[in-house]
Amino acid sequence: MAGREGTPDLTHLWGSTPRQALIRAVPSPGLAVLLLQERSLCLHYYSVSTLGGFQVYLGDGRFHLESVMIANPNVPTYRYVLDWAGLTAGEGYDPYSKVLSREHYDHQRMQAARQEAIAAAHSAKSWGLILGTLGRQGSPKILEHLESQLRALGLSFVRLLLSEIFPSKLRLLPEVDVWVQVACPRLSIDWGTAFPKPLLTPYEAAVALRAISWQQPYPMDFYASSSLGPWTVNHGQDRRPRALCRPARGKRTLRVLCLAGFRQSERGFREKTGALRKALRCRAELVCLTGPHPVPDTPGPEGARSDFGSCPPEEQPRGWWFSEQEVDVFSALEEPAACRGLEEALGTVAQALNRLGPFDGLLGFSQGAALAALVCALGQAGDSRFPLPRFVILVSGFCPRGLGFKESILQRPLSLPSLHVFGDTDKVIPSPESMQLASRFLGAVTLTHSGGHFIPAAAPQRQAYLKFLDQFAE
Numbered sequence: 001m002a003g004r005e006g007t008p009d010l011t012h013l014w015g016s017t018p019r020q021a022l023i024r025a026v027p028s029p030g031l032a033v034l035l036l037q038e039r040s041l042c043l044h045y046y047s048v049s050t051l052g053g054f055q056v057y058l059g060d061g062r063f064h065l066e067s068v069m070i071a072n073p074n075v076p077t078y079r080y081v082l083d084w085a086g087l088t089a090g091e092g093y094d095p096y097s098k099v100l101s102r103e104h105y106d107h108q109r110m111q112a113a114r115q116e117a118i119a120a121a122h123s124a125k126s127w128g129l130i131l132g133t134l135g136r137q138g139s140p141k142i143l144e145h146l147e148s149q150l151r152a153l154g155l156s157f158v159r160l161l162l163s164e165i166f167p168s169k170l171r172l173l174p175e176v177d178v179w180v181q182v183a184c185p186r187l188s189i190d191w192g193t194a195f196p197k198p199l200l201t202p203y204e205a206a207v208a209l210r211a212i213s214w215q216q217p218y219p220m221d222f223y224a225s226s227s228l229g230p231w232t233v234n235h236g237q238d239r240r241p242r243a244l245c246r247p248a249r250g251k252r253t254l255r256v257l258c259l260a261g262f263r264q265s266e267r268g269f270r271e272k273t274g275a276l277r278k279a280l281r282c283r284a285e286l287v288c289l290t291g292p293h294p295v296p297d298t299p300g301p302e303g304a305r306s307d308f309g310s311c312p313p314e315e316q317p318r319g320w321w322f323s324e325q326e327v328d329v330f331s332a333l334e335e336p337a338a339c340r341g342l343e344e345a346l347g348t349v350a351q352a353l354n355r356l357g358p359f360d361g362l363l364g365f366s367q368g369a370a371l372a373a374l375v376c377a378l379g380q381a382g383d384s385r386f387p388l389p390r391f392v393i394l395v396s397g398f399c400p401r402g403l404g405f406k407e408s409i410l411q412r413p414l415s416l417p418s419l420h421v422f423g424d425t426d427k428v429i430p431s432p433e434s435m436q437l438a439s440r441f442l443g444a445v446t447l448t449h450s451g452g453h454f455i456p457a458a459a460p461q462r463q464a465y466l467k468f469l470d471q472f473a474e
Contacts, residue, residue, distance in 0.1 A: 056080050056100070063186070063267065069105040070189070071220040077103045110189060111218060117188075117198035121208035124177035124198075127157040128170070132183025134163045135274070139233040142182045142202050146231070149209055167195045180205040185222050202231035251473040253285055254360040256393070257352060259368030260290040262319040262330045269365075275457035276465075283469055286363070287356055291320040292348045293341045296328055320345040320371050323402070330367065332429060336402040349375055350385035360472060361391040365455055366429060369397030373437060376414055388416060390472050392441075393465075395421040395455050398433035399440070414441045419468045421447045421456065428453040 054076040057065045069077050078100045129146055132138035143159070150157045158176065162169065165181055178198045181187060185201045192199050203219060206212045212229060221227040225234045260269035269288050277286050295317040321344075322328050323336030349371065353359065364372030372392055379386035397420060418441040422434035431448070438444040447464045449456045457465075 054078060057103070062103075065103060066105055067186070067220050069103065070107070070110070070218050073105075073107045073217050077105075079103045107218075113193055114189065114204060114218070115214065117192055117200060118204050118208045118214070120198045121178040121200060121205070124208075125155065126175055126177045127155055128160060128173060128176040128179040129157055130160045130162055130165060130179060130181040130183065132163070132165070132181065133161050134183065137183040139182055142231055142233060146180060146182070146202060146205060149205075149211065153209065165199075170199075171196055178208070203228070206231050251283075251470070254283065254469060254473055255285050255287065255358070256361045256363050257349075257356070257359045258286050258288045259320070259349070259362065259364040259372050260288065260318070261366030261368050261396075262291070263295045263317045264290060264365075265315045265317050266290045267315050268317075272365075273455060276455050279457040279462040280465060280469070283466060283473065287352075287359070289349070289352050291318040291367075292344045293319050293322065293328070295319045320367050332367065332370070332398050332401075333433070334401075339400075339402050342403075345371060346375070346378075346385070353386065358387075359389060361389045361393065363393040363395070364397060365395045366397070366453070369394040369437070370400040373397060373414070373440070374400060374403070376416060377412065380412075380414060380416070391417045391419070391468070393419045393421065393468070394434070394437060396423070396426055396429045396434060396453055397437045398429050399437050411440070416441070417443065417445075417468075417471075419445045419447060419465070421449070421461070423449050423451045423453065423456070425451060426453045 055068065055072065056078045057068065058080045065077070065079060080100055127150055129143055129150075131140065131143050138161075147157065147159075158173065162183075165183060165187060170176070170179060176197060178200065179195070180200045180202060182202060185203075188199050188201045188204065200208060203212075203215075206229060207214050215228065219228055222232055223234055224232065227235045229235060258269070258273060260266075264272070266288065269290055273286055273288065280286070319328075319330055319341075321330070321342040322340045323330045323334070323338065325338045325340055362372045362375065364370070372394060375386050376388065376392055379388040418438070420434055420438040420441075422429070422431050424431060426434075435446070438446055445468060447461060449458075449461060
């Protein structure tokens with residue numbers, strides 16, 4: 001790759017893989033790996049300086065890959081096959097196969113769609129401002145800036161606080177001519193044409209209000225302190241890079257294989273474990289794994305499809321097994337007609353343990369928790385595919401039904417340390433189901449919360465997680 005004639009003298013190698021996997025993937029020991037930036041939501045960016053004029057992405061999915069291609073439209077981009085999508089799908093990919101593929105993005109189509117939305121906003125009289133309430137997406141600071149701009153121009157506006165932005169919700173206010181969403185900028189870029197009125201990002205609103213001209217390339221500086229203007233959250237702040245997180249003295253970072261729930265996509269599971277990942281920062285590295293079986297696709301907002309291609313593999317809902325012989329559905333609370341696909345699920349976990357390990361522990365959510373318990377039971381019974389982990393964390397777990405001869409294995413007491421987390425108001429997996437699973441483990445530790453079917457990571461739960469994990473980090 002290096003030293004191609006007529007190319008610049010810098011190549012970026014970056015991605016969303018853990019540190020150990022990336023260093024293992026670097027093809028030459030002579031390349032210098034520099035950790036540029038670390039994010040709590042499973043994003044680790046690296047750069048390799050060498051000769052060449054292209055960028056190589058290492059990681060799973062296309063979301064971050066597309067962001068960098070949008071910001072660097074003239075730089076050839078390659079994807080290094082270093083993700084777990086094929087492994088999760090049971091296709092047998094070697095995550096270190098060192099296969100490069102050239103990646104492309106339809107910049108012309110995207111920019112034409114965004115400029116058309118901005119042009120429609122030029123004549124808008126009534127504006128709608130949406131502040132996202134999901135996680136940390138929304139910024140009151142940006143909202144206040146937009147409000148001051150509209151007031152100065154004598155334009156009327158309404159405010160909405162939304163956790164999820166759907167076309168059907170915005171149709172309830174037909175008098176609004178244009179919307180500006182202060183949430184995820186990629187919502188406008190990827191899904192903008194699915195909405196009945198223009199749905200702008202704060203940057204695009206600045207262009208529509210003639211505060212700045214259209215920029216080339218399209219700016220992807222949403223969180224940069226050196227961004228173009230006050231329509232980004234950190235504009236004007238002298239934010240020095242945070243020191244790299246290191247384990248406490250005498251402790252090491254634990255590696256945990258996390259099994260997703262039914263109908264969770266790879267990307268969705270990573271997002272749902274984001275708060276937990278932040279809570280366990282420096283204590284545990286979470287490696288996410290979804291089921292091998294695609295579940296009938298859940299469409300985008302109100303049935304819309306993405307503007308730029310079909311559903312990427314990391315957004316495909318998946319499951320570990322089905323409870324009907326002919327229909328791809330699963331019910332945890334009823335006796336199943338079959339456990340179709342369970343052997344493939346066990347094979348996927350065994351493959352992950354072998355290729356991505358070693359792991360200190362397992363974490364499972366919902367159907368993934370039931371599978372994690374079965375994996376532990378098989379390991380304790382002597383199945384060589386499943387080395388017994390040092391601990392297991394089961395969130396909204398239940399005892400799987402209809403396992404045939406395997407059910408007797410799970411009925412034997414399990415001796416490994418376990419933490420069982422469940423919500424008092426969980427309607428999907430009621431708490432008695434999780435308590436029954438906890439009773440199969442000797443010395444089980446339980447952690448309850450007042451919420452429903454999710455992975456809690458607020459301060460009280462964080463302390464319980466850390467207390468449980470610290471005994472294994474010595």
